């Protein structure tokens with residue numbers, strides 16, 4: 557019998573008018589994620605997605621990749637079955653008998669209402685037959701447990717194929733990447749902004765990156781290679797990434813020379829936000845993203861966040877604002893950025909850090925501190941100096957270099 561991965565989505569199913577925009581993108585993202593594996597076809601019978609694998613193809617590599625496809629609520633290994641009860645018992649038992657278990661539940665979904673048995677009747681009859689086999693094989697102690705079964709057997713009858721699946725696993729949830737539009741993330745080399753970017757991807761945004769680094773790159777100490785590696789690590793979640801590397805030292809020197817030292821960090825951040833916004837607007841971004849978390853460091857007091865935020869016209873999203881550092885680290889481990897973000901590097905130039913940065917800045921004093929700077933000229937220095945690097949997810953690997961441009965694809969729901 558053909559083997560498959562049976563995939564369920566949740567939130568997308570609630571979209572009324574434009575559901576097919578979301579499911580279409582989910583299918584395309586699944587195809588991109590699974591590229592190079594032995595996939596025969598990706599089907600979409602009545603509210604679920606079925607990835608058909610070639611006979612004898614290993615399922616583990618496909619499972620590994622599906623874990624990173626946003627929009628997948630859960631998935632399970634499945635096989636096609638005939639519509640006769642005997643067929644279902646054979647297929648289901650073939651999957652269940654591989655390892656002994658103490659309790660079992662059977663859950664049926666009947667998308668095709670012309671199927672003669674209703675779901676409850678099907679559960680009862682298939683369950684009865686499977687229990688008889690399980691008791692014969694594993695002992696009389698095997699029982700039915702509908703609340704917390706050790707193993708679950710799902711049977712799904714569609715008007716296309718009928719499927720038996722076992723052992724549902726959670727997917728990453730969220731919405732398919734590329735359904736929400738684009739945002740520009742200010743990516744440092746630390747833990748927070750990479751996790752913030754991932755949370756935006758999870759809700760369907762395509763995330764572009766801007767990183768500001770000291771110039772020239774100092775061997776072994778520069779932040780640029782760290783940011784580059786973070787962009788690479790995040791690419792399998794969204795299939796393609798743009799990273800702008802912006803030399804920042806000249807801009808910092810101007811700020812150091814022309815503004816009171818206690819305002820430096822706020823002024824650096826304001827310049828970063830302006831430059832990232834300019835790059836973002838040129839690339840159709842609808843918002844900016846930072847890794848700020850309230851009160852984590854001096855630049856993240858409500859006063860200073862307000863002072864920085866003031867210069868942006870695009871909305872600035874801060875998905876980590878209510879997260880503790882420990883929660884952020886846990887997510888970083890899960891998404892695969894932790895070890896990269898742990899590396900030591902110079903966050904721009906440490907020489908330019910003030911001894912006592914202001915903690916509760918006022919908007920008018922920040923404006924006064926900035927008054928001697930030629931803002932537009934400095935933004936131009938940053939934007940003109942920005943170098944674009946691109947990463948593309950291809951047959952399970954992240955490769956650098958020009959990728960097929962997705963510019964023509966719609967990225968928001970119609």
Ligand code: ATP
Pocket residue numbers: 741742743744745746747748749750766767768769828845846847848852853855856903904
């Ligand atoms: P992170 O862990 O992301 O570095 P952080 O806790 O160290 O954050 P800050 O250094 O105050 O906090 O930076 C706040 C946010 O400003 C970062 O999350 C990031 O979005 C942005 N940012 C800071 N430095 C840079 C940089 N060099 N390049 C791009 N963005 C930056």
Ligand code: MG
Pocket residue numbers: 744745746903
């Ligand atoms: Mg930082």
